[in-house]
Amino acid sequence: MNVLLLSDIHSNLAALEVVVEDANANFEIGETWALGDLVGYGPQPAECLSLLKSIDVVAVAGNHDLAVIGAISTADFNDIAAAAVEWTQGVLDDVNLDHLRGLATTRERHGITLVHGSPRAPAWEYVVDEGVAAQALNDVETVGLGVGHTHYPVIYEQRGREIGQVQPVPSQSRSVAGTKFLVNPGSVGQPRDRDPRASYAVLDLDEEIITHMRAEYDVELTAGKIRAAGLPTFLADRLLVGM
Numbered sequence: 544m545n546v547l548l549l550s551d552i553h554s555n556l557a558a559l560e561v562v563v564e565d566a567n568a569n570f571e572i573g574e575t576w577a578l579g580d581l582v583g584y585g586p587q588p589a590e591c592l593s594l595l596k597s598i599d600v601v602a603v604a605g606n607h608d609l610a611v612i613g614a615i616s617t618a619d620f621n622d623i624a625a626a627a628v629e630w631t632q633g634v635l636d637d638v639n640l641d642h643l644r645g646l647a648t649t650r651e652r653h654g655i656t657l658v659h660g661s662p663r664a665p666a667w668e669y670v671v672d673e674g675v676a677a678q679a680l681n682d683v684e685t686v687g688l689g690v691g692h693t694h695y696p697v698i699y700e701q702r703g704r705e706i707g708q709v710q711p712v713p714s715q716s717r718s719v720a721g722t723k724f725l726v727n728p729g730s731v732g733q734p735r736d737r738d739p740r741a742s743y744a745v746l747d748l749d750e751e752i753i754t755h756m757r758a759e760y761d762v763e764l765t766a767g768k769i770r771a772a773g774l775p776t777f778l779a780d781r782l783l784v785g786m
């Protein structure tokens with residue numbers, strides 16, 4: 544079965560719609576998993592949550608989702624992120640807030656652990672190098688671990704005590720068979736690797752193959768909605784350059 548891996552959607556509906564369409568055009572998708580930060584930063588949180596519900600997404604909460612429901616304080620956020628959290632709180636109704644409240648910070652699905660940051664600090668820790676990745680893999684029993692949070696697509700493969708980082712090439716498949724692996728699909732709604740295209744990955748659970756993908760979407764449409772909503776304009780500008 545192929546799993547569509549999404550992370551850091553950040554209320555960017557235009558990007559999310561294109562990603563779901565692109566994934567289904569290129570793969571037979573059986574399930575969709577979202578690795579947190581469904582909302583925050585972007586202009587269409589309610590629309591994104593309803594699209595995700597319509598495709599029966601299996602999701603974990605990210606730090607932005609937790610801040611929106613008041614489970615963590617925005618005191619640890621920068622001013623722009625905090626402003627976006629407050630804006631999001633103002634536009635989500637109780638049904639949507641309850642949906643976010645119902646998200647766990649860690650889940651296991653078909654032998655893969657799902658968290659936003661890392662197993663030991665799901666809301667906060669960034670897996671940015673082999674050391675942190677090795678620790679993260681050490682902290683789970685499953686053969687695979689899906690994370691988001693950094694907004695950078697990457698794979699880490701562990702064989703015995705050896706761990707290696709793989710920089711995925713979009714549209715190229717990578718076999719992780721025989722390894723304990725960590726995958727970050729990159730960010731759907733706010734990529735930060737200087738490629739403004741939406742990032743996602745598809746995990747073939749049976750063959751243990753990961754394919755990272757990039758999909759072009761109407762960045763100007765989302766940027767315009769961010770400005771019209773009165774969200775900090777930096778959040779619009781950064782989408783145009785992918786950082």
Ligand code: ZN
Pocket residue numbers: 551553580605607692694
């Ligand atoms: Zn994020």
